[in-house]
Amino acid sequence: MIEVRFHGRGGQGVVIASEVLAEAAFKMGFEVSAFPFFGVERRGAPVTAYARIDESPIRIKSSIYEPDYVVVLDSSLLRGVDVLEGLKTGGRVLINYPEASPLDGVPSGFKYYVIDATSIASAHGIGSQTAPIVNTAIMGGFAKICDKIDIEPILESIREIAPVKVEENVAAAREAFERTREVSL
Amino acid sequence: MVMTGNYASAYGAKLSRAEVIAAYPITPQTSIVEKLAEFVSSGELRAKFIPVESEHSAMAACVAAQTAGARTYTATSSHGLTLMHEVLMWASGARLPIVITNVSRAMAPPWSVWVDHMDSIAQRDTGWLQFFCQSDQEVLDTIIMAYKACESRSVMLPAMVIEDAFILSHTSEPVDVPDQELVDSFLPAYAPELKIEVGKAMGFGSLVKPDQYMEFRYKAMQGMEDARERILSVEKEFKHIFGREHGGLLERYRCDDAEVVLVAAGSVASTAKDVVDAMRAKGVRVGLARIRAFRPFPHQELRALGSKVDGLAVLDRSYTFGAAGAMFTEVKASMYSLQRKPAVKNYIAGLGGRDITPRTLEKILEDMLVVSKRGAEDEVEWVDVAGLPRRWR
Numbered sequence: 001m002i003e004v005r006f007h008g009r010g011g012q013g014v015v016i017a018s019e020v021l022a023e024a025a026f027k028m029g030f031e032v033s034a035f036p037f038f039g040v041e042r043r044g045a046p047v048t049a050y051a052r053i054d055e056s057p058i059r060i061k062s063s064i065y066e067p068d069y070v071v072v073l074d075s076s077l078l079r080g081v082d083v084l085e086g087l088k089t090g091g092r093v094l095i096n097y098p099e100a101s102p103l104d105g106v107p108s109g110f111k112y113y114v115i116d117a118t119s120i121a122s123a124h125g126i127g128s129q130t131a132p133i134v135n136t137a138i139m140g141g142f143a144k145i146c147d148k149i150d151i152e153p154i155l156e157s158i159r160e161i162a163p164v165k166v167e168e169n170v171a172a173a174r175e176a177f178e179r180t181r182e183v184s185l
Numbered sequence: 186m187v188m189t190g191n192y193a194s195a196y197g198a199k200l201s202r203a204e205v206i207a208a209y210p211i212t213p214q215t216s217i218v219e220k221l222a223e224f225v226s227s228g229e230l231r232a233k234f235i236p237v238e239s240e241h242s243a244m245a246a247c248v249a250a251q252t253a254g255a256r257t258y259t260a261t262s263s264h265g266l267t268l269m270h271e272v273l274m275w276a277s278g279a280r281l282p283i284v285i286t287n288v289s290r291a292m293a294p295p296w297s298v299w300v301d302h303m304d305s306i307a308q309r310d311t312g313w314l315q316f317f318c319q320s321d322q323e324v325l326d327t328i329i330m331a332y333k334a335c336e337s338r339s340v341m342l343p344a345m346v347i348e349d350a351f352i353l354s355h356t357s358e359p360v361d362v363p364d365q366e367l368v369d370s371f372l373p374a375y376a377p378e379l380k381i382e383v384g385k386a387m388g389f390g391s392l393v394k395p396d397q398y399m400e401f402r403y404k405a406m407q408g409m410e411d412a413r414e415r416i417l418s419v420e421k422e423f424k425h426i427f428g429r430e431h432g433g434l435l436e437r438y439r440c441d442d443a444e445v446v447l448v449a450a451g452s453v454a455s456t457a458k459d460v461v462d463a464m465r466a467k468g469v470r471v472g473l474a475r476i477r478a479f480r481p482f483p484h485q486e487l488r489a490l491g492s493k494v495d496g497l498a499v500l501d502r503s504y505t506f507g508a509a510g511a512m513f514t515e516v517k518a519s520m521y522s523l524q525r526k527p528a529v530k531n532y533i534a535g536l537g538g539r540d541i542t543p544r545t546l547e548k549i550l551e552d553m554l555v556v557s558k559r560g561a562e563d564e565v566e567w568v569d570v571a572g573l574p575r576r577w578r
Contacts, residue, residue: 062540
């Protein structure tokens with residue numbers, strides 16, 4: 001089983017990101033489960049979402065405490081939220097991070113990947129310029145860092161789930177897929 | 186399709202061709218009626234959608250429309266359900282087979298939007314059938330089956346289909362959405378014997394004197410008793426058409442030759458299956474009995490199980506103050522007539538959305554294996570609570 005935890009803020013589409021992943025994995029023939037944990041339901045508040053992907057039916061309804069992957073939609077959460085909590089040794093972390101800034105001060109033992117999803121979403125006109133919606137771009141990046149998930153089913157899920165600007169969202173995810181890179185510490 | 190439990194509820198109501206939907210929004214139920222409002226506005230579902238000003242009015246609108254011969258549906262949660270309480274009694278007394286979804290959520294104060302079963306359990310004496318679900322698929326299927334069972338002439342009582350807040354309501358899982366034609370062949374249009382009709386003078390909900398009242402209650406009791414057989418026969422027919430079943434009144438999982446069985450309701454029972462498998466793999470003889478129907482209560486099924494095991498660990502996700510967990514009280518009462526009684530212990534866990542982990546479930550079963558060796562005990566234990574000894578999470 002693969003377990004994924006998403007960190008973001010209300011309004012960034014964190015829950016939809018987990019649903020895009022579940023839908024994509026389901027298309028690939030996997031059993032899936034995706035669920036959110038809401039704190040206060042308001043724009044800007046930290047939101048966590050989770051996804052499980054497995055070959056056999058998923059019966060566990062308990063939360064995820066030791067994920068294999070962590071996806072961070074908002075790099076400001078790196079300060080204040082322990083986004084690495086419980087992450088398995090060797091686990092992979094995908095962070096929405098500004099292109100030119102170095103990623104430093106993060107603990108070793110994990111693999112880090114970055115993508116500037118904010119700039120990509122903004123360039124494709126997704127959400128507003130001040131609050132771009134980064135979930136589709138970052139899921140393109142996830143297809144890059146996860147061996148089991150392909151980019152095409154991710155794009156197909158985005159086509160089904162995105163309520164507006166469908167092709168812009170797909171283009172953002174594709175661009176993020178191509179530009180996501182591993183950070184050597 | 187991959188969908189949440191709430192969308193599964195909406196699809197269940199749509200496939201059942203609910204004709205009148207009256208609802209008031211409440212977290213975490215809202216996306217059910219939002220989806221149904223979409224179905225109605227797009228024309229996918231031909232129904233009258235009535236936005237009302239409270240849950241009390243939502244149930245009152247369902248009662249009125251159902252009395253006029255329409256199939257009705259609503260959905261609610263926690264404080265919304267308890268606000269409906271008075272009208273829930275009316276629905277069952279008037280023998281109206283309304284089906285609703287309750288997204289089971291803790292009661293305030295303190296405020297919580299997360300799962301426990303207090304809201305549903307508090308309605309156990311309203312004369313409604315109550316089905317606790319463990320998966321999104323079961324939610325969809327149970328709504329369709331509940332209409333069919335409840336609309337049977339011998340039953341004519343309302344039903345509450347219960348999904349755990351967030352754990353089912355907002356969890357996306359693969360759900361098979363059956364074809365409308367198949368559902369139509371399984372569930373015919375609602376055609377009650379008696380309904381309000383223009384130009385036809387009849388009395389509904391009239392005053393009866395003491396020389397008649399008890400006969401009405403006796404008949405409602407018979408309806409609920411007949412529901413036992415109807416739930417099973419309807420599920421058998423459902424399986425024949427759709428190829429799925431969900432366990433009747435009491436789902437038994439690996440209970441043959443079990444020493445100790447966990448008795449639980451709702452989504453935690455799904456997690457417990459993984460725990461049972463893991464413990465069985467280590468040679469520990471444990472099983473799971475999932476209370477799917479809390480009303481009518483599966484007394485006979487539990488007795489048959491209880492006579493063969495050493496212990497029943499009853500997990501309640503609510504608490505009846507001054508007594509114990511309601512599931513526990515019922516399970517224990519079921520065991521009384523047995524010659525050889527199993528030990529029965531009550532574990533209170535998971536209130537207000539506290540996660541019940543596989544580790545906690547394993548520890549409960551391990552504890553019960555010890556308790557059952559000591560013989561019957563009358564114990565209620567709160568687990569995973571700050572300051573108490575049984576902290577296993």
